[in-house]
Amino acid sequence: MWPGCWRSVAGVGGFARDRLYAWLRNSRDPKAIDAITEICGGQFGIQEPDLALTRLRLAAQKTLADSRVLADAIGSLALRHPQKVLPAIARWFSDPASSRAGINAFLALSSTLDGAMLLCNRAGLATGDPEFADTLAGYFQRAFADKHSSERAVFIALQWGARSQAGELDSELTTRVFADALAPSTKGSLFGEFPDVGDYRTYWGRVYHEAVAPAARRDSESTAQLGDIPHAVTAESTGRQTMPPTASPMSSTPPIPAGATKETPTASMHPEAAGQQPGAGHNGRHTAPGDGLDTAPALAVRGRPYAAPPPSPATTDA
Numbered sequence: 001m002w003p004g005c006w007r008s009v010a011g012v013g014g015f016a017r018d019r020l021y022a023w024l025r026n027s028r029d030p031k032a033i034d035a036i037t038e039i040c041g042g043q044f045g046i047q048e049p050d051l052a053l054t055r056l057r058l059a060a061q062k063t064l065a066d067s068r069v070l071a072d073a074i075g076s077l078a079l080r081h082p083q084k085v086l087p088a089i090a091r092w093f094s095d096p097a098s099s100r101a102g103i104n105a106f107l108a109l110s111s112t113l114d115g116a117m118l119l120c121n122r123a124g125l126a127t128g129d130p131e132f133a134d135t136l137a138g139y140f141q142r143a144f145a146d147k148h149s150s151e152r153a154v155f156i157a158l159q160w161g162a163r164s165q166a167g168e169l170d171s172e173l174t175t176r177v178f179a180d181a182l183a184p185s186t187k188g189s190l191f192g193e194f195p196d197v198g199d200y201r202t203y204w205g206r207v208y209h210e211a212v213a214p215a216a217r218r219d220s221e222s223t224a225q226l227g228d229i230p231h232a233v234t235a236e237s238t239g240r241q242t243m244p245p246t247a248s249p250m251s252s253t254p255p256i257p258a259g260a261t262k263e264t265p266t267a268s269m270h271p272e273a274a275g276q277q278p279g280a281g282h283n284g285r286h287t288a289p290g291d292g293l294d295t296a297p298a299l300a301v302r303g304r305p306y307a308a309p310p311p312s313p314a315t316t317d318a
Contacts, residue, residue: 017051017055020036020039020040020055021054021055021058023036024036024055024058024059024062025058028062030063033059033062033063034063034067034069036055036059037056037059037063037067037069037070037073038069038072038073040052040053040055040056040059040073040077041056041069041072041073041074041075041076041077042073042076045073045076045077046076046077046080046081049077049080049081049084049085050084052077053077053084053085053088056070056073056074056077056101056105057088057092057098057101057105058101059073060074060092060100060101060102060104060105060108061098061100061101061104063104064104065103065104065107065108065143065148065149065152065153066107066111066152067104067108070104070105070108071108071109071111071112071115073108074105074108074109074115075108075109075112075114075115078109078115078118079114079118082118082122085109086122088105089102089105089106089109089139090102090135092105093106093138093139093142099142100148102139102142103139103142103143103146103148103149104149106139106143107143107149107152107153107156110156110160111156111159113163113168116159116160116163116169117168117169119132119136120169120170120173120174123135123136123173123177124170124173133173133176133177133180134180136177136181137176137177137178137180137181138181140153140157140177140178140181141180141181141182141184144181144182144185144190154190154193154194157178157181157194158194160174160178161174161178161194161203161204161207164203165203171203175203175206175207175210176210178207178211179207179208179210179211180211182207182208182211183211183212185211186208186211186212191208191211194207194208
């Protein structure tokens, strides 16, 4: 049975609901998808918003971002059941499997004046939920970055800008939303799609000015974080400890050529003390191994107490 025959039916029974769901899952026919979308935005959606939104998710996943039928259906449900529609769009955005539906449904809702006013009122700085402004910025940012919806998102943003200048939308709120959404694009080409960004006296000029400020702040913070990296590399990151330049043994003592000797302090040597008799390794001098070969250290020899030599025998003249 073709879904279009149910357009005038006030209620949709269980069998019909299952058929609508099956058609959406298996069909890619734009006409069938539009017909089911229209049903879900009509009396069926008004009476059963949860069931209708489940099917609209599948429809929004397969339709285009500029679908007029989807805009009418989502807009109709949002005006009657905003507490159902807005959380549903948020869920679709958060799930990678349905993010396309989230983007398309958001753009469909925001493309109408009633939908735009609903979203802005929800994010109103005075009477709404100020944190929802960040959510709106995130939605637009996702739509700008998506190659399938970027063109449509720019078109809707321009609409919002014109409506803000006309006083239909809160200009302060939308300026903040677009500044946050476009901040990552201040060094890219996306701002080239908007007029008069170089003139602060214009709407988009103010958006650009506010977008540059957080972007510059993030760059400054990143540079500061790089400058705070300590000179010493810890063992956790490299497994080795790098000595500071002032404590480097290589920088304080030049290499000793083979065959040369290195002077060491001898003030603490006491020839009369056991174990410190002048001799190999204890005479205040260290002989470097010849030919650059390592040699085993000499065995320690226990010193004997110092004794003066006996006097020479006296001699007499013959």
